[in-house]
Amino acid sequence: MTKVITRAAACGLLFASLPDAGAAGFIEDSKLKLQLRNVYFNENFRDEQGLSARAAATAKSERTEWAQGFLLDYQSGFTQGTVGFGLDAMGLLGVKLDSGRGRSGTGLLPVHDDGRAADEFSSFGATAKARFAKTTLKYGTLLPKNPVLVYNDARLLPQTYEGTQIVSNDIEGLTLTGGLLDRQKLRDSSDSNGVTPDGYSGGESGDFRYFGGEYKLTKSLRLSYFNGELENFYQQHFFGVQHDLPLAGGVLTSDLRVFDSRDVGHAWKGQIDNRMYSGQLAYSHSGHTVGAGYQKLSGDAGLPFVNGATVYSFSNVGIGKFIQEDEKTWMVSYAYDFGTLGVKGLNFSTRYLSGDNGKSGAAGQAEWERDMELAYVIPDGSFKGLGVKLRNYVYRSDFSRGRDSNRIYFTYDIALW
Template sequence: MTKYKLSAIALALMTSVPALAASQAESNGFVEDSSLDLFLRNAYMNRDYGDGEQDKAEWGQGAVLTYNSGFTKGLVGFGVDAFGMYGYRLDSGRGRAGAGGIDFFMIDDDGDVERDMAHAGAAVKARFSKTVLAYGDQRPVLPVLSHDDSRLLPEAYTGTMITSNEIDGLTVHAGRFHAQHRKSDEGRDSGGLRQIEVLGGSYQFNDNFRTALYASDVEDVLKRQYVNLNYVLPMDQADTLTLDFSGYRTKQDKKWDNGEGARNNLWSLSANYAWDAHNVTLAYQRSSGDTGYSYGFYQNQGEVGDGGTTIWVANSFWSDFNAEDERSWQLGYGYDFTQYGIPGLSYNFAYIYGTDINMGNGERGGEREIFNQVKYVVQSGAAKDLSVRLRSSVLRTSNGYAADGNEVRIFVDFPIDIL
């Protein structure tokens, strides 16, 4: 797992709800603590498959306007969060768009790709002390319910979430959601989710050691538990060694799993050593049990409903290396060009090799991926914080496990603080 991904996961665990760490006693008011942000994304994805599989490509422009109010003053503060999203299709790759591929836009009843898409949502919230209760449309970022923001527009969920920080270093989440808005569809309940319940938290013991424990229950689909241990060991001359363990245990519901009730265990252990502008990652990942790891949209059974990025393990790139009985190893490298006078420019590389995939016919399959990403973030001026990210993956498989493919992603993101 690369250093930037470890940092993103740690931040997400501690800050999944706006202003959640603040105390109600510190409230300046509904308007005074409010914010209004516009996020623009121009996204292009292309997947060039082998073995005769249909290639996929889409290009679109998205915009997400987000308003987060402050809390009214008093013992209990009240507020409102709202968002509006719009996506416009620039190109559908000459028939290579639609669900099952890139999934920027849905295909309508006539077989045509939708020209655009719009969706809006809001949530009311209340805060007592350092505990926030929110009900409505939300975008949770948890290891057992993580909304997908890897395409043009993000997913959203409708339901209730409690986030508490009453104990220093401890963040607790409890929630129940009854509707899922797909990233490529306008419908509030387009994900087919019946209900998902989540419970868990993370605890920062000190500056170096953090742990997390979460569980979820997707009604009539599956039950899942997650554990994470993360330790940062300071070295000489500001070097650091980061050790991370992440693991899932899943039991699928018999109603959803054709009466099988299959189980899966998926875990990863990674070590990241960072010095000067460099960081190197070594990781091992293991999937075991009766089936592979299911999340987001699972092709055989249909929707899972826990979000398209709910797989917080080390070897999750284009492939997640999460097939039945799969073992995978990763060698990763990252470089920050700041010391060469180009602050904001970074490069990340990873080679992941997977073996022992149970093909169900007595054969064992394998896969390997070469991942490259170059990212530049503008540091100052009118375009400050605008980022350009170029990502490519080369995926090759063996023994007919899946189709080979080459993937290219170009994302231009521009967050703008309006208020």
């Protein structure tokens, strides 16, 4: 507890030392928010698929941890003038509440060489920013979220990146984004490392460059294109189309996504040549949303993505990703918003995915997953923003260990300024 208080005080001093901009917008438009995250994570393994006999003999039968996260987020306004300047800052702290050498590795906390989870871990990041008209340039700690790179925020603390990003909304209906990133911190680490692709064990890393945009052709039709390149590893093109169609008192949403990925440079030369086609239909009416989709990969190797990142795919679910070479996946989902019945803030969702024909060391392998989630956020009153989320995942595979997972999240957003 002494460590927590000391680090909290240090974060307070850092925020207090932000420069007095002497301009109304910088201070008046500033926001300071504290988010509390309390996460319990339990995962039980049900088989030893994908493990050698030697590895299976010593493999953990479960992973169970409990941790508390603190996210302090400061965002300044902009100084007045033709070009406005500002400064953002973020302090992150994770504290172990329960773990063990035989139960670590959930992704909530760093793991030491002896197999034990760290008692706590923390990081601090600052971002300088400038705005001209409707274009904003940022340099420093970033949380990129676009089809070719989505930061991971599925555990205790978010994954962060270091670099430069520019976003422009100067053309009506069009949002343009570009960036260059050279460092990252994983969601369960305080260490800053180079950017590498998932599954790569070599020592080389590269800069990640991305650019693209989304255009609202009409109120109901959106088109998007993005290009991402991880230096020396791969280049990826993304094309997307989203359309909303009023239908029988509800809305039918269609979402089509295409990824085209090729190797570049020398680290993965000749190993990546992949196309992924995804489509999903979702119909919403009176609080109910029913969805169905299909996804197919072709070419050599699976879909490449940055280590630790979230894949912009309908199939990036609780445990599996369903992006193996040549894999074909069917998806169905259902969600209900209890606000329709007068219970604001309460939501339920479930989904099922079945993939086959994947190649992960052998052809024709299959996997499936069923996820359920019940979430509630207090919408009004003194405890507005206090939320609880219950998640249950069941996963089975021909090439990876089957598992059952239960996760509980308590969150509370507190506006300090």
